[in-house]
Amino acid sequence: xxxxxxxxxxxxxxxxxxxxxxxxxxxxxxxxxxxxxxxxxxxxxxxxxxxxxxxxxxxxxxxxxxxxxxxxxxxxxxxxxxxxxxxxxxxxxxxxxxxxxxxxxxxxxxxxxxxxxxxxxxxxxxxxxxxxxxxxxxxxxxxxxxxxxxxxxxxxxxxxxxxxxxxxxxxxxxxxxxxxxxxxxxxxxxxxxxxxxxxxxxxxxxxxxxxxxxxxxxxxxxxxxxxxxxxxxxxxxxxxxxxxxxxxxxxxxxxxxxxxxxxxxxxxxxxxxxxxxxxxxxxxxxxxxxxxx
Numbered sequence: 001x002x003x004x005x006x007x008x009x010x011x012x013x014x015x016x017x018x019x020x021x022x023x024x025x026x027x028x029x030x031x032x033x034x035x036x037x038x039x040x041x042x043x044x045x046x047x048x049x050x051x052x053x054x055x056x057x058x059x060x061x062x063x064x065x066x067x068x069x070x071x072x073x074x075x076x077x078x079x080x081x082x083x084x085x086x087x088x089x090x091x092x093x094x095x096x097x098x099x100x101x102x103x104x105x106x107x108x109x110x111x112x113x114x115x116x117x118x119x120x121x122x123x124x125x126x127x128x129x130x131x132x133x134x135x136x137x138x139x140x141x142x143x144x145x146x147x148x149x150x151x152x153x154x155x156x157x158x159x160x161x162x163x164x165x166x167x168x169x170x171x172x173x174x175x176x177x178x179x180x181x182x183x184x185x186x187x188x189x190x191x192x193x194x195x196x197x198x199x200x201x202x203x204x205x206x207x208x209x210x211x212x213x214x215x216x217x218x219x220x221x222x223x224x225x226x227x228x229x230x231x232x233x234x235x236x237x238x239x240x241x242x243x244x245x246x247x248x249x250x251x252x253x254x255x256x257x258x259x260x261x262x263x264x265x266x267x268x269x270x271x272x273x274x275x276x277x278x279x280x281x282x283x284x285x286x287x288x289x290x291x292x293x
Contacts, residue, residue, distance in 0.1 A: 002043045004076060007069040009036045010048075014058060014066035040065075085138045089273075092118040093141040093280055098128050099197035101162045101237040102144040102265050102284075108240050109287050117280060125197040135270055142269035142277045146198050149268040156266040157281050160288030163236045164199065164261040166190075167251035169229045175252040182206040182258050189213060191230045193221050202260055203233065225249060236292045 013022045013033070023030040037056075041048055048062030058066060088094070097103050103121055110119050126134065131143050135154055148156045166185060168175040174184055189211040192203065204212060213230070215221040225232045226249050234253065255261075267281050 002040070004073065006036050006040050006043070007073055009033055010040055010062075010066050010069045011073060013037070014063070017057075019056065082138060089138055089141050090276070092120050093277060094120045094122065094139070095142060095144065096122045096126055096131075096134060096140040097144040097197070098126055098131070098146060099144070099162070099199055099263070099265070100125065100195065101235055102159065104237050104241045105160075105288060105291065106284060108291070109283060113283050113287065114280060119280070125195055128198060131268055135268060138270075141273055142267045142281070144265055145268050146263050146265055147268075148264075148266050153270055153272075154268055155271050155274070156268045157285070159265045159267050159281065159285050160292060162263050162265060162292075163255070164202070164233055164263075165235065165253050165255045166231055166233055167225070167249065167253050168231050170250055170252045175254060177254060179255045179257040182256065182261070183208065185210060185231070188231055191215060191221060191224050191228070191232045193218065198263070199233075199235075202263070206258065206260055225251070240291050 009022065009026065012025050013019075016022050016025055019030050019033050023033045026033070037049055044065060046061055048059055048065050050057045050059050050062075095103070095106065100123070103123060106114075106119065106121060110117075110121075122140070126143070128145055128147055131145050131147070132149060132151070132154060134140055135143060144159065145156075148158070150156060166180065168180075174180050177184075186208040187210065188207070190203070190207075190213065192200075192212045192214050194214045194216050196203075204210075215224065221232075224230065231251070267277070267284070269277050
């Protein structure tokens, strides 16, 4: 079996073209590269270098060998990464999500009900189309998603429902209603946090002629919503988020009546990980019922 460092020398030589540049890139001496190239030819049993006075190049066979060497290096690196992720995910429970809400709940119970569990929460939200691939690639122990996934390798457990509401200036007619529809909000301008995951598509797609003023920073969002008349959205999870304290705001919270303002969330995981994540999901589901329903 050809050692990995020899394959790396071959790939580097193909890229840089000279012994000196290859040695400099690999932080070794030029004679070390020369010996490595000779060893490579011995391993292959064919000539892969064309040696001329003061010049050495790859033969056609050498070009092919260099391309193959790059593939082997990539496969080796992928194998190492996969094994490391697999090992990490069996010592820790890594969690991804398509929306911020479910992660807020997990953060709330992480220091109490799940204090003995090594949870690693990824707050970088993902697209729903990437969920299956990231699970199969062992990137996460489970992913919180608004789609129920059931395949031969993946299954899902219902966790709870997040409900969208809107906060309106107390002196508007809409603020006096028991609930409003998305159509009632037609043409309004909203202050919205930038990273709201799958809720972004709902808001932009359901409210006719609306404008959305996205804010990257949560502190700026909080200040603007407190001192301006712009409406903004919250959900039943917002009340347990310590970073979203709206108790001193003058706006009136009004539920949205449309069915699409309610979003079911599921925990999707590999069937082989079911035992590892079961207790966390059970705790999360019961906590959702306790705090949010």
